[in-house]
Amino acid sequence: MTRLPDPTTRPRGLVDQFGRVARDLRVSVTDRCNLRCTYCMPADGLPWLPKDEMLTDEELLRLIGIFVRDGITQVRLTGGEPLLRRSLVDLVSGIAALDPRPRIAMTTNGVGLERVATRLAAAGLDRVNVSLDTIDAETFTILTRRNRLDDVEAGLRAAAEAGLTPVKVNAVAMRGVNDEAVSDVLAWCLERGYELRFIEQMPLDAQHAWDRDDMISADEIRERLSERWTLTPLPTADRGSAPAERFLIDGGPATVGIIASVSAPFCAACDRTRLTADGQVRNCLFSQTETDLRGPLRDGASDDELLGLVRGEMWRKKPGHGIDDPDFVQPDRPMSAIGG
Ligand code: SAM
Numbered sequence: 001m002t003r004l005p006d007p008t009t010r011p012r013g014l015v016d017q018f019g020r021v022a023r024d025l026r027v028s029v030t031d032r033c034n035l036r037c038t039y040c041m042p043a044d045g046l047p048w049l050p051k052d053e054m055l056t057d058e059e060l061l062r063l064i065g066i067f068v069r070d071g072i073t074q075v076r077l078t079g080g081e082p083l084l085r086r087s088l089v090d091l092v093s094g095i096a097a098l099d100p101r102p103r104i105a106m107t108t109n110g111v112g113l114e115r116v117a118t119r120l121a122a123a124g125l126d127r128v129n130v131s132l133d134t135i136d137a138e139t140f141t142i143l144t145r146r147n148r149l150d151d152v153e154a155g156l157r158a159a160a161e162a163g164l165t166p167v168k169v170n171a172v173a174m175r176g177v178n179d180e181a182v183s184d185v186l187a188w189c190l191e192r193g194y195e196l197r198f199i200e201q202m203p204l205d206a207q208h209a210w211d212r213d214d215m216i217s218a219d220e221i222r223e224r225l226s227e228r229w230t231l232t233p234l235p236t237a238d239r240g241s242a243p244a245e246r247f248l249i250d251g252g253p254a255t256v257g258i259i260a261s262v263s264a265p266f267c268a269a270c271d272r273t274r275l276t277a278d279g280q281v282r283n284c285l286f287s288q289t290e291t292d293l294r295g296p297l298r299d300g301a302s303d304d305e306l307l308g309l310v311r312g313e314m315w316r317k318k319p320g321h322g323i324d325d326p327d328f329v330q331p332d333r334p335m336s337a338i339g340g
């Protein structure tokens with residue numbers, strides 16, 4: 001294991017051996033979910049974390065505080081489905097009260113967002129990404145195994161009304177399920193002023209059923225969209241560490257993003273790190289290892305000791321996810337238990 005010098009004597013920042021610096025912390029606030037998207041979870045769900053293994057709000061806030069004092073500027077709440085955490089509004093208020101205050105974002109399936117969007121915005125939530133892969137009710141039910149499209153649409157409207165703008169929509173395309181209708185999703189988002197981003201399906205499903213040959217690639221999505229609109233790539237310099245390649249639609253100002261996580265990985269510019277609902281730091285979605293913070297935290301570790309553990313985990317971050325390597329092994333934790 002790589003040993004690091006005393007964290008108090010190292011310069012500030014969550015750096016790795018390749019010079020990348022983490023700025024974006026994804027916090028999974030629960031591993032539970034009320035949908036069962038086929039590319040993420042099995043139909044029967046998963047063995048959920050027992051309550052005593054989950055971080056309390058107080059523990060989460062203490063750990064997030066350690067991250068933000070070491071250079072994290074954006075905290076994204078995710079899961080599982082973050083809206084299932086009862087204390088979510090209080091958690092957002094707690095994060096907004098940290099010094100320095102990070103930007104606060106959330107990735108959600110949108111079910112239940114309607115009733116809480118205003119309170120989340122008032123508590124300090126800055127932005128929201130709602131996952132929506134299809135606007136066809138039947139396909140939605142096949143894909144998520146739940147008949148909740150109306151709830152998601154209501155959640156999106158509520159997010160816009162609450163000022164959580166620009167409202168972003170994330171979509172995963174699956175062959176033979178919703179790939180033929182990617183243009184319909186974009187047209188629907190354009191009409192409503194939502195910013196759509198397509199994401200290539202990654203090998204992070206609990207069932208380990210991902211098959212590269214079946215994946216709808218970024219190029220394929222672009223080709224399909226180009227049948228209906230003229231897509232002009234925005235300069236890559238405007239992209240920074242953002243994973244989406246963005247295109248102006250018919251000259252703009254509307255844009256669409258396409259995230260080629262598998263076919264054109266952006267690992268060299270990655271600025272992310274992750275904290276799971278049970279208190280493990282993961283330096284990459286595809287990491288085979290993680291560092292436990294919950295145990296040391298509950299055993300009385302100081303902030304500096306916890307920071308040392310976080311920095312050690314970040315230092316060990318690999319240069320890339322290696323999905324194309326012949327010896328690639330999918331991580332044990334599925335996306336829903338890591339925090340997407
Ligand atoms: N439940 C929330 C939601 O669906 O937005 C938050 C958690 S979910 C794991 C976060 C994001 O990961 C969603 O946009 C979802 O579409 C995406 N996702 C899940 N499994 C994926 C996979 N195998 N490949 C690519 N994206 C995936």
Ligand code: SF4
Nearest residue numbers: 033035037040080109
């Ligand atoms: Fe739930 Fe999100 Fe996974 Fe779908 S992608 S099953 S909404 S955690």
